Amino acid sequence: MSLLSKLKETVICLQAGRVTLPYPQEPAKPPAGFRGRPIFNIAKCIGCAGCANNCPAREILVHDICQEIRIIQYVGRRCTYCGRCADVCPEKAITMSPEFENATNDIGDMQQRLELFMGTCQRCGRCFKEPGPMEQLMMKGYRLDLLEQERWVYDAKTYLDREPTVRDIEIELG
């Protein structure tokens, strides 16, 4: 019985054949929609720093070294490849490449550094107006409730109703 089961096992093993992928010799293609290392395109980037605001691991750093030059630095040490930077980028300057062969002996190899010229007002020489609290919230991903009037709709009421809420206990006077 045991010999028979061994023979059966041998037949099954011979039928299976070789399943090992010839990976390091031949390149492997990741499936579609795989998010690998993000690639920054300096020609499209406008320096809005929305990616830095949205990065959950805080891996995109923004330095303003002077009035007109902004440095956007992707460090990439603890990047989880979630793709939120590519989602929020208004100019689609960040693309998640299917590149996964990132093994290195120096973690500084992962970083990307962009030096951008920022537009300033040519009359006064200052940068443009900072976004208000509403725009900052929208940059963080919140959306307005009333899209036509660009207004938030609050559920809580800070005033009392004129009409009584409980209509049953209206007292008739006189």
Next chain:
Amino acid sequence: MLRELCRKMFPRSLWVYHANSGGCNGCDIEVLNVLTPYYDVERFGIRLVGSPRHADVMLCQGPAMRSTAKALRRAYDAMAAPKLVFAIGSCACGGGIWYDTYSVLGPVEKVVPVNFYIPGCPPRPEAILYGIAVAVGLVDKKVSPVKLKQLEFPIPRYHPEDLRTEGEMVVYQKQGRV
């Protein structure tokens, strides 16, 4: 130079020890995936062993945490002298997404010296195989730091001295100079 050193120090096979210091088990599953017949890592002579005393390589997963940093250090000290440490996953490489919580000390390199990094959350089994191949010396590493610089101001500036009057109209002839 490190690769040559590796080739001299580890001529035959690497025995790996698998140390999880507080990860989420995602990288553990990918490391076990590497050992399955699909990505058969034993053809490179790599074996998983249970004790750090038998191991040449420590695979670190998860960040260095308060509770496990001491144990990780003890496991590193227990390994025999020519030893390599791989940091697998973005937690071990840089502290992970909870890098600033109170229980996370940071990347693994705060506790043990790390030789190779395999970023990814979790890294694909192919990426781990690639890291092993880089360490053994079969392939070269692909990534390098990228520095991009805008050399020219993208928009031509506004020069009020270029305004000129043509009859009743004021014409601003745009010039390309910055």
